[in-house]
Amino acid sequence: MGRTNGYWACAAFSIVVACTPKQAPVGGDASAVSVPSSLATASTGPNAPGTLGTDAGPRRTSVDLLHWGPARLAVSSNVKNPRDYPEHLVDGNNGTAWNSRTGDLVGASIAFEVPSDATIESLVLSAGFDKIDAAGNDLFLMNHRVRSIEVFAGSMETKPLATFQLDPARREPQSFAFAHPGGLYWVKVTAVEPGTKKEWRELAISEFRVMGIPGKTRYGMPRIPDVAIAKEWVSRPLPGVGDPDAPSYQDAIGSAFPSINALCKHLETKLAPGFAKNGLPAPGKEACVTKPVSVPAPLPAPIKGISWLDLMTPEGSAGMYVLQTDKGFVVPRNAELQSANCEPGCMDDMLRTDTRLEKLESSAGNVTLHVKQTSTSSEAFDEHGMRTSATDTRWFSLKCALTPEPVTCARVDTKSSCLLGTAEVACR
Numbered sequence: 001m002g003r004t005n006g007y008w009a010c011a012a013f014s015i016v017v018a019c020t021p022k023q024a025p026v027g028g029d030a031s032a033v034s035v036p037s038s039l040a041t042a043s044t045g046p047n048a049p050g051t052l053g054t055d056a057g058p059r060r061t062s063v064d065l066l067h068w069g070p071a072r073l074a075v076s077s078n079v080k081n082p083r084d085y086p087e088h089l090v091d092g093n094n095g096t097a098w099n100s101r102t103g104d105l106v107g108a109s110i111a112f113e114v115p116s117d118a119t120i121e122s123l124v125l126s127a128g129f130d131k132i133d134a135a136g137n138d139l140f141l142m143n144h145r146v147r148s149i150e151v152f153a154g155s156m157e158t159k160p161l162a163t164f165q166l167d168p169a170r171r172e173p174q175s176f177a178f179a180h181p182g183g184l185y186w187v188k189v190t191a192v193e194p195g196t197k198k199e200w201r202e203l204a205i206s207e208f209r210v211m212g213i214p215g216k217t218r219y220g221m222p223r224i225p226d227v228a229i230a231k232e233w234v235s236r237p238l239p240g241v242g243d244p245d246a247p248s249y250q251d252a253i254g255s256a257f258p259s260i261n262a263l264c265k266h267l268e269t270k271l272a273p274g275f276a277k278n279g280l281p282a283p284g285k286e287a288c289v290t291k292p293v294s295v296p297a298p299l300p301a302p303i304k305g306i307s308w309l310d311l312m313t314p315e316g317s318a319g320m321y322v323l324q325t326d327k328g329f330v331v332p333r334n335a336e337l338q339s340a341n342c343e344p345g346c347m348d349d350m351l352r353t354d355t356r357l358e359k360l361e362s363s364a365g366n367v368t369l370h371v372k373q374t375s376t377s378s379e380a381f382d383e384h385g386m387r388t389s390a391t392d393t394r395w396f397s398l399k400c401a402l403t404p405e406p407v408t409c410a411r412v413d414t415k416s417s418c419l420l421g422t423a424e425v426a427c428r
Contacts, residue, residue: 062121062122062211062212062213063211063212063213063214063218064209064210064211064222065114065118065120065182065210065211065212065214066090066112066114066208066209066210066225067090067219067222067223067224067225068214068218068219068222069114069115069118069214069215069217069218069219070114070115070217071112071113071114071210071225071226072112072113072225072226072227072228073086073089073090073110073111073112073113073208073225073226073227073228074086074110074111074112074227074228074229074230075089075098075100075108075109075110075111075227075229075230076100076101076104076107076108076109076110076229076230077100077101077104077108077229077230078098078099078100078101078229079099079100079101079102079202080101081099084096084097084098084099085098085227086098086227086228086229087224087227088206089110089205089206089207089208089227090207090208090209090224090225090227091224092207093206093207094126094130094131094171094172094173094206094207095130095131095206096131096206097126097128097129097131097139097204097205097206098203098204098205098208099129099202099203099204100202100203100204101202102201102202103201104202104203105144105189105192105201105202105203106189106190106191106192107188107189108188108189108203109156109186109187109188109189109230110186110187110208111184111185111186111187111230112184112185112187112208112210112225113182113183113184113185114182114183114210114212115182115214115215115216115217116181116182116183116215117181117182117215117216118181118182118212118213118214118215119179119181119182119212119213119215120178120179120180120181120182120185120210120211120212121177121178121179121211121212121213122175122176122177122178122211122212123151123164123175123176123178123187123208123209123210123211124173124174124175124176124207124208124209124210124211125146125149125166125173125174125176125187125205125207125208125209126171126172126173126174126205126206126207126208127145127146127147127166127167127168127170127171127174127193127205128140128143128144128145128146128168128171128195128204128205128206129143129204129205129206130171130172130206131206139204140171141195141196142195142196142197142200143195143197143200143202143203143204144192144193144194144195144200144201144202144203144204145166145168145192145193145195146166146168146189146191146192146193146203146205147165147166147168147190147191147192147193148163148164148165148166148189148190148191149163149164149166149187149188149189149190150162150163150164150187150188150190151163151164151178151185151186151187151188152185152186152188153180153183153184153185154183154184154185154186155186156186156188160188161178161180161185162176162178163190164176168193173206173207173209175211182212182215187208189203222377252266252267252270252271253267253320253330253331253332253333253406254330254331254332254333254405254406254407254408255330255405255406255407256325256327256328256329256330256405256407257328257329257330258328258329259328259329260290260307260322260329262329263288263322263329263330263331264285264287264288264290267287267288267311268282268284268285268287268288271287271311271312271313271314274313274314275314277314280314283312286312287311287312287313288309288310288311288312289309289310290307290308290309290310290322291307291308292305292306292307292308293306293307293308293321293357294357295357295360296357296358296359296360299360300360300361300362300363300367301362302325302326302362302402303323303324303325303360303362303367304324304325304326305324306321306322306323306324306357306360306369307321307322307324307329308320308321308322309321309322309331320332320335321335321369321398323367323400323402323407325402330405330407332398332400332406332407332408332409333406333407333408333409334408334409334410334411335398335400335409335411352375352376353373353374353375353376354373354374354375354376355371355372355373356371356372356373357369357370357371358370358371358372365401365402365403366399366400366401366402367399367400367402368397368398368399368400369397369398369400370395370396370397371395371396371397371398372393372394372395373393373394373396374391374392374393374394375391375392375393376389376390376391376392377389377390377391377392388420388421389419389420389421390418390419390420390421391417391418391419392416392418392427393416393417393418394413394415394416394427395413395414395415395416396411396412396413396414397411397412397414398410398411399411399412
């Protein structure tokens with residue numbers, strides 16, 4: 001994942017195992033973290049896709065593929081200030097915007113990739129920065145706006161697949177039919193409308209969406225895509241789809257250590273080469289932070305305690321349980337419950353995830369953790385494109401074999417409950 005500056009500003013919340021989304025927990029019994037929510041579960045407008053299917057088959061709802069499955073996005077450049085980030089292009093907020101480098105106007109580009117088994121239906125793009133600031137300045141009129149774009153598959157060296165004209169007077173995002181399979185695409189700005197502030201020479205765009213039908217991997221709740229500057233990004237694989245960096249810590253877990261400090265020191269050493277490979281300084285002790293988890297008493301033997309581990313990795317961050325047994329402290333394999341690709345600029349007030357360890361059982365060398373997770377988003381959209389809330393509650397068990405090493409867990413989902421507003425809906 002490309003990073004603009006510093007380390008991760010928020011913790012994301014989703015991993016996928018056997019195509020079943022897992023929402024990220026946090027350490028402790030009733031803690032919460034905030035992560036960005038998605039834009040639409042359906043788009044609106046004259047060219048907007050709606051539900052698909054016939055009476056003979058299930059109806060499918062078009063969603064923003066950048067938020068509801070593995071995805072990555074890159075912009076050609078970014079303005080040099082501490083306020084505007086590339087993530088603002090996909091944060092669901094018209095009051096923020098991606099701002100290009102000064103002079104990057106015609107020729108500026110947005111690259112995106114979604115899984116090959118997804119189906120793209122339309123592209124949605126704001127012509128400019130739809131905001132009037134506190135002083136009454138209309139940033140939409142003052143900044144440059146997009147008049148036309150070309151869309152390419154794989155590389156901008158190829159023949160464009162489509163050309164679209166935008167209305168530079170329209171403030172709301174504009175939708176364009178684009179029926180293509182998932183993959184890597186580039187959107188190139190080919191004409192702009194100058195703003196009234198002549199000395200401003202940055203391109204400012206509030207929102208970009210890729211609407212369509214996800215492939216086999218669809219998240220249960222939206223998450224922010226991997227976002228970067230193009231030069232840092234073009235050689236990186238799609239997150240969650242064959243990413244060779246994804247298991248960077250997997251071979252470092254599963255074995256017992258005499259103390260939490262020894263476990264963390266081992267992880268820091270194992271992760272250091274990955275940070276160097278990505279051009280990042282190793283975070284040192286900040287890479288591994290643990291805190292105790294409140295466990296229903298009594299603790300079944302051989303469990304002596306449970307902690308939550310926040311792990312900073314070259315890919316972002318990860319969270320998982322640490323079990324204390326007679327042999328020491330161990331992080332089981334296949335028990336990651338939190339995974340994040342998040343940079344400065346991530347929105348952090350749209351979704352909260354509450355995780356509770358409800359019960360702990362042990363028998364014949366195995367331990368089972370019964371967990372409840374509830375994720376509540378304040379920035380979901382209903383089938384009409386109207387903003388509402390969404391609640392996703394999952395109950396599952398982590399069944400961990402303590403012997404032989406490496407200690408390994410298997411997740412078993414038991415039930416789920418999902419609300420869109422106040423209406424009960426099927427969980428994805």
